[in-house]
Amino acid sequence: MSEAIAAELCAAIGAAHVTAGAQVAERYRRDIMGKYEAAPAFLVQPVSTGEVSAIVRIAARHGLPITVIGGQTGTVGGAVPADGGIALSLERMNRIEEIDTVSMAMTLEAGCILQLAQEAAEAQGAFLPLDLGSRGSATIGGTIGANAGGNRVLRWGMMREMVTGLEVVLADGTVVSSLTKAIKDNAGYNWKQLLIGSEGTLGIVTRAVLRLRPNPLTNQTALVAVSSFDKVIRLLRDLEVRLGGQLSSFELMWGDFYEAMTAAQLPARPRPMPTGHPFYVLVERLGGDPEGDFSQFERLLAAALEDGAIDDAVIAQSERERQALWAVREDMVRGIAAFRPFTVYDVSMALANMPRFVADARARVEGGFPGARMIFYGHAGDGNLHIIIHVGPDGQRHEQAVERLIYEAVRAVGGSIAAEHGIGQSRRQFIGMTRSDEELELMRRLKAALDPQSILNPGKVLPPA
Ligand SMILES: Cc1cc2nc3c(=O)[nH]c(=O)nc-3n(C[C@H](O)[C@H](O)[C@H](O)COP(=O)(O)OP(=O)(O)OC[C@H]3O[C@@H](n4cnc5c(N)ncnc54)[C@H](O)[C@@H]3O)c2cc1C
Numbered sequence: 280m281s282e283a284i285a286a287e288l289c290a291a292i293g294a295a296h297v298t299a300g301a302q303v304a305e306r307y308r309r310d311i312m313g314k315y316e317a318a319p320a321f322l323v324q325p326v327s328t329g330e331v332s333a334i335v336r337i338a339a340r341h342g343l344p345i346t347v348i349g350g351q352t353g354t355v356g357g358a359v360p361a362d363g364g365i366a367l368s369l370e371r372m373n374r375i376e377e378i379d380t381v382s383m384a385m386t387l388e389a390g391c392i393l394q395l396a397q398e399a400a401e402a403q404g405a406f407l408p409l410d411l412g413s414r415g416s417a418t419i420g421g422t423i424g425a426n427a428g429g430n431r432v433l434r435w436g437m438m439r440e441m442v443t444g445l446e447v448v449l450a451d452g453t454v455v456s457s458l459t460k461a462i463k464d465n466a467g468y469n470w471k472q473l474l475i476g477s478e479g480t481l482g483i484v485t486r487a488v489l490r491l492r493p494n495p496l497t498n499q500t501a502l503v504a505v506s507s508f509d510k511v512i513r514l515l516r517d518l519e520v521r522l523g524g525q526l527s528s529f530e531l532m533w534g535d536f537y538e539a540m541t542a543a544q545l546p547a548r549p550r551p552m553p554t555g556h557p558f559y560v561l562v563e564r565l566g567g568d569p570e571g572d573f574s575q576f577e578r579l580l581a582a583a584l585e586d587g588a589i590d591d592a593v594i595a596q597s598e599r600e601r602q603a604l605w606a607v608r609e610d611m612v613r614g615i616a617a618f619r620p621f622t623v624y625d626v627s628m629a630l631a632n633m634p635r636f637v638a639d640a641r642a643r644v645e646g647g648f649p650g651a652r653m654i655f656y657g658h659a660g661d662g663n664l665h666i667i668i669h670v671g672p673d674g675q676r677h678e679q680a681v682e683r684l685i686y687e688a689v690r691a692v693g694g695s696i697a698a699e700h701g702i703g704q705s706r707r708q709f710i711g712m713t714r715s716d717e718e719l720e721l722m723r724r725l726k727a728a729l730d731p732q733s734i735l736n737p738g739k740v741l742p743p744a
Contacts, residue, residue: 281299281320284320284321284337284341284343285297285299285321287337288321288323288334288337288365291330291333291334291337292323292324292325292326292330292333292334296323296324296325296326296371297321297322297323298321298322298323298324299320299321300318300319300320300321303319303321303322303366304322306351307319307322307348307351307360307366307368308359308360308366309351309359310351310353310354310356310358310359311351311352311353311354312354312356312623314356314705315356315359315704315705316359317359317360317361317362317364318362318363319346319360319361319362319363319364319365319366320343320363320364320365321365321366322365322366322367322368323365323366323367323368324367324368324369324370324371325367325369325371325372326371326372327372328372328446328448328454328456328485328486329454331367331369331372331448331483331485332448332452332453332454333452334365334367335448335449335450335451335452335483336451336452338364338365338734339450339451339452339732339734342732342734343363343364343365343734344360344361344363344364344365344734344735344736344737345364345365345367345483345734345735345736346358346359346360346361346364346365346366346367346479346735346736347367347368347369347420347424347479347483347484347736348360348366348367348368348369349369349389349390349417349418349420349421349422349424350392350413350416350417350418350421351416352413352416352417352421353421353425353700353701353703354623354625354700354703354705355697355700355701355702355703355704355705355706356703356704356705356739357424357425357478357479357701357702357703357704357736357739357740358421358479358703359704361737361738364737367483368390369388369389369390369418369420369485370390370418371390372388372389372390372391372485372486373388373390373391373392373395373418374387374388374391375387375388375391375395375396375399376388376486378399378400378403378405378491379460380403380404380405380491382460383405383490383491383492383493384443384444384460384488384489384490384491385399385400385405385407385488385489385491386444386458386460386486386487386488387419387486387487387489388419388485388486389418389419389420389423389483389484389485389486389487390418390419390420391418391419392414392415392416392417392418392419393409393411393413393414393415393417393418393419393422394414394415396419396489397409397410397414400491400494401494404493404494405491405492405493405494406491406492406493406494406495407441407489407491407492408431408434408435408441408492408527409422409427409429409431409435409438409441409489410429410430410431411427411428411429411430412429412430412609412611419484419487419489420483420484420485420487422438423438423442423445423474423475423476423484423487424475424476424477424478424479424484425438425476425478425699425700425701426438426439426475426476426699426701427699428658428661428663428698428699429658429699430527430528430530430563430658431527431528432658432660432661432663432699433526433527433528433529433658433660433661434524434525434526434527434565435492435527437699438475438476439472439475439476440490441489441490442471442475442487442488442489442490443459443460443461443462443464443488443489443490444457444458444459444460444471444486444487444488445457445458445471445474445475445484445486445487445488446458446484446485446486446487447474447482447483447484447485448482448483448485449482449729449730450481450482450729450730450731450732450734450735454485455470455482456486457471458486458487458488459488460488462490473725476701477740478701478702478703478736478739478740479735479736479739480726480730480735480736480737480739480740480741481725481726481729481730481735482729482735483735493567495527495565495566495567496566496567496568496569496572497564497565497566497567497568497569497572497573498563498564498565498566498601499563499564499566499572499573499576499594499595500561500562500563500564500594500595500600500601500604500605501561501562501563501576501580501592501593501594501595501604502551502552502559502560502561502562502592502593502604502607503559503560503561503562503580503583503589503591503592504552504556504558504559504589504590504591504592505556505557505558505559505560505588505589505590506556506557506558506590507557507558508558508633508634510558510588510589511531511558511560511659512630512631513588514560514562514583514588514589515529515659515660517583517588518562518564518579521579522564522566522575522576522579525564525565525566525567526562526563526564526660527563527564527565528561528562528563528660529560529561529562529658529659529660530560530561530562530608530656530657530658530659531558531559531560531656531657531658531659532558532559532560532561532607532608532655532656533557533558533637533654533655533656534554534555534556534557534558534559535653535654535655536559536654536655536656536667537554537556537559537607538554539614539615539617539618539654540607540608540610540614540615541554541607543613543614543615543616543617544606544607544610544613544614548603548606548610551593551603551604551607552591552593553591556590556591559607560659561604561605561607561608564576576594577594580592580594608656615654615667618652618654618667618668618669619669620669620672620674620675621667621668621669621674622667622668622674622678622681622682623665623666623667624664624665624666624667624668624682624685625663625664625665625697625698625699625700626663626664626666626685626686626689626694626695626696626697626698627661627662627663627664627694627695627697627698627699628662628664628689628692628693628694628695629662629692629693629694630659630662632692632693632694633659633662633664635692636664636688636689636691636692636694637655637664639688639691639692640653640666640684640685640688640689641653643684643685643687643688644668644670644681644684644685647680647681647684648670648671648677648681650670650671651668651669651670651671651681652668652669653666653667653668653669654666654667658698658699661698662694662698663698663699664698666685668681668685682706682709683709686709686712686713687712689712689713690712690713694713695713696709696710696712696713697710701740702739702740703739703740704738704739707738707739707740707741707742707743708742708743710740710741710742711742719741719742722740722741723741726741
């Protein structure tokens with residue numbers, strides 16, 4: 280049977296692009312967290328939408344699971360293929376087809392790496408605002424599949440706000456293509472928005488049109504120390520107004536996160552400011568006035584220091600210093616090594632509820648696991664918190680118990696267990712903690728309508744029956 284399927288796949292896309300079973304490299308079988316591993320029957324690497332459609336038709340005919348893999352940087356095991364299924368990589372579909380600086384739109388294939396898309400836009404004087412720590416490996420298809428957020432959501436929104444056109448292959452191999460550059464399109468149901476963030480379970484994105492913006496002319500980045508959460512919120516609102524809508528990033532770090540990250544980066548990278556403050560915020564403004572922006576930014580922070588709104592501030596004076604400030608937040612591999620084994624959370628809530636959530640989550644975890652270490656940080660401007668938790672050397676054994684404690688605290692403030700990283704497989708048994716039965720039933724109906732055989736990325740998103 281599997282030889283017959285292999286022959287069909289080879290006939291559809293060429294034998295050079297079909298890899299069988301044991302030959303499939305680890306990066307296509309494992310997730311970045313090292314938590315899930317699978318044994319797919321085939322890895323296929325098509326070069327066109329037509330080839331993707333042919334592969335899906337073969338999978339549908341044989342009832343074979345098919346999982347599309349992007350950069351495999353998702354943290355929830357969403358792109359790990361099914362045992363015995365097809366792993367589909369779009370890495371050969373990585374072309375940037377057009378950058379239209381009149382309509383401010385970029386048409387590209389789903390396998391393109393995010394950073395390459397950003398750089399290509401910049402080379403044409405345009406700007407693709409989506410930005411994540413994983414930019415060097417995450418793909419356009421993966422960021423659409425996951426509806427990625429990142430560092431600039433505050434100003435430009437998540438991936439769903441940047442997609443105007445989409446081409447997808449449905450579960451029966453049908454190609455639906457609407458590569459429009461128009462921002463407005465209220466002609467009927469917005470099926471694109473349904474596909475965005477569906478984690479490869481409703482369709483496979485093959486091409487997209489992304490909205491671009493004019494390239495900012497200036498950037499100012501600062502690390503700011505703040506003494507209370509109330510002051511953090513006041514600073515956020517103040518900067519939103521006073522920077523005329525140009526505040527682009529507002530990354531909040533609790534004092535213990537800052538301490539852990541900067542300690543791990545020593546001595547290679549000296550601390551930009553001392554430890555001991557309750558909160559640190561990485562603030563970035565992308566502006567348009569080379570003559571006035573920097574001095575206005577400096578004046579605003581000086582005034583905030585003067586009237587006690589903030590306790591300290593370091594403003595980057597060069598691109599090198601800017602990168603060093605961002606590294607405090609983004610150099611995670613080094614920063615959290617001391618927390619291994621750890622679990623990572625990505626939750627959201629109304630900003631006003633964040634302090635209550637943090638206190639409650641700490642109390643629940645420390646109550647259940649005395650000596651646990653937890654650090655909090657996140658895209659606070661969007662109500663998005665990340666948490667890293669170490670409960671001991673045998674932490675992996677307690678993972679589900681810790682998850683439940685955190686998600687109970689999220690439920691208590693009416694938040695979501697998945698702000699931007701999705702559900703994948705690691706969170707699917709918890710999705711009902713912040714989604715109602717009716718919502719889950721609606722999701723099941725949508726899935727059944729679009730993928731009646733459940734061949735697209737099975738075992739992800741929806742809870743086990
Ligand atoms: C250091 C680090 C920092 C991160 N920072 C952020 C952040 O700030 N914000 C954020 O949102 N995420 C962040 N992430 C998570 C991750 O990078 C994003 O979810 C990203 O969108 C995944 O892209 P990918 O190409 O790696 O997709 P994968 O991990 O390969 O896939 C993710 C999901 O999308 C599906 N998928 C992949 N390609 C397609 C396609 N063509 N069509 C349909 N579905 C598809 C997969 O099946 C899977 O379910 C971070 C991860 C790391 C490791």
